Amino acid sequence: MPLMPPLKRLRGKRMDLGLARQWMDAWFEQLNAQKSYLSELDNPIGDGDHGINMARGANAAKDALADKEIPDLNTLFKTIAMALLSKVGGASGPLYGSIFLAFAKASANHDTLDYAQILALLNAGKDALMSRGKAEVGEKTMVDVWVPFTEQFADHAPSKDDVDALVEATKPLKATKGRAAYLGDRSIGHIDPGSMSTGYLFKALLDVLDS
Amino acid sequence: MRGILIVSHSAKLAEGLHDLLQEIVSQVPIHYVGGLETGEIGTTYDRIMEAAEASPADELYVFYDLGSAKMNLEMVQETLDKTLILSPAAMVEGAFVAATLISANADNKAIEKQLKPLGIK
Numbered sequence: 001m002p003l004m005p006p007l008k009r010l011r012g013k014r015m016d017l018g019l020a021r022q023w024m025d026a027w028f029e030q031l032n033a034q035k036s037y038l039s040e041l042d043n044p045i046g047d048g049d050h051g052i053n054m055a056r057g058a059n060a061a062k063d064a065l066a067d068k069e070i071p072d073l074n075t076l077f078k079t080i081a082m083a084l085l086s087k088v089g090g091a092s093g094p095l096y097g098s099i100f101l102a103f104a105k106a107s108a109n110h111d112t113l114d115y116a117q118i119l120a121l122l123n124a125g126k127d128a129l130m131s132r133g134k135a136e137v138g139e140k141t142m143v144d145v146w147v148p149f150t151e152q153f154a155d156h157a158p159s160k161d162d163v164d165a166l167v168e169a170t171k172p173l174k175a176t177k178g179r180a181a182y183l184g185d186r187s188i189g190h191i192d193p194g195s196m197s198t199g200y201l202f203k204a205l206l207d208v209l210d211s
Numbered sequence: 212m213r214g215i216l217i218v219s220h221s222a223k224l225a226e227g228l229h230d231l232l233q234e235i236v237s238q239v240p241i242h243y244v245g246g247l248e249t250g251e252i253g254t255t256y257d258r259i260m261e262a263a264e265a266s267p268a269d270e271l272y273v274f275y276d277l278g279s280a281k282m283n284l285e286m287v288q289e290t291l292d293k294t295l296i297l298s299p300a301a302m303v304e305g306a307f308v309a310a311t312l313i314s315a316n317a318d319n320k321a322i323e324k325q326l327k328p329l330g331i332k
């Protein structure tokens with residue numbers, strides 16, 4: 001059997017509840033594994049807690065999913081949103097909380113999502129993020145990964161290297177939103193921690209879609 | 212009824228400001244939330260919701276410190292059945308002004324006017 005190119009494989013894949021859970025579990029695992037690295041990134045341009053915040057949120061979400069019957073995508077994303085909202089404790093709490101609430105809404109009444117519906121889900125998350133945080137592209141926040149990634153996803157199936165490049169591209173930016181904005185020019189030259197945790201979310205997505 | 216809600220990343224900061232205000236205006240309901248349930252620094256939607264619900268006031272002047280406090284407050288504002296007035300005023304001065312004016316029965320317009328020059332956010 002000839003090997004299908006990754007792009008084709010990605011495009012043909014549907015996301016059901018099992019795949020969505022794999023996606024989320026992989027993200028939670030990565031947030032835990034990279035806890036110190038994410039906090040390290042938050043040190044020079046923030047308060048050094050992004051890894052602690054996200055690992056706390058990931059574990060709360062894992063516990064909430066284990067405690068409860070999860071019959072569908074809507075319940076999955078809503079449960080995660082509520083756990084992040086109640087446990088993260090930093091700006092990333094209401095931001096990821098709003099993103100996952102939007103995921104829940106976008107996936108309501110769907111048993112599976114095809115490529116276009118996954119794109120719609122991601123776009124709903126991006127819109128919720130931007131209306132919650134009121135940041136635009138170029139302000140050195142996770143918006144700088146969400147916006148170009150959703151554009152790439154619409155246009156061609158991006159690779160994990162593409163995601164890494166988007167995260168890396170936050171380095172030269174000067175922060176004008178979030179805690180890092182207090183640093184002005186001194187925020188230049190550091191990767192934005194929230195963009196890194198968002199990069200993990202997207203790479204985990206590409207992994208499950210390509211599996 | 213009108214009241215004050217203080218939202219800080221730090222439990223001590225929130226409690227300290229509450230004590231300071233209580234000293235001056237004992238009859239205005241002043242509620243506060245600071246830090247996470249573990250005592251760590253931060254704010255969450257859940258804890259702000261709890262504090263806002265606990266107040267007997269149905270109209271709350273809210274004073275807060277850093278970024279995530281505001282975003283969580285806006286989420287509470289969207290879901291809670293009370294009027295939350297998020298003030299961009301400096302937390303200590305703003306809460307002081309609002310508490311004394313509420314206690315003196317000033318109307319909201321007068322309060323807003325006094326708060327305006329204290330805006331920093």
Ligand SMILES: Nc1ncnc2c1ncn2[C@@H]1O[C@H](COP(=O)(O)OP(=O)(O)O)[C@@H](O)[C@H]1O
Nearest residue numbers: 050053090091092133135141142178193194195
């Ligand atoms: N207004 C905003 N819009 C979008 N993203 C934001 C905003 N403010 C902060 N962020 C993201 O949140 C990350 C910081 O999260 P975290 O450290 O958990 O919260 P805090 O800044 O409250 O300590 C930043 O790296 C940035 O990507």
Ligand SMILES: [Mg+2]
Nearest residue numbers: 046047049050
């Ligand atoms: Mg931080």
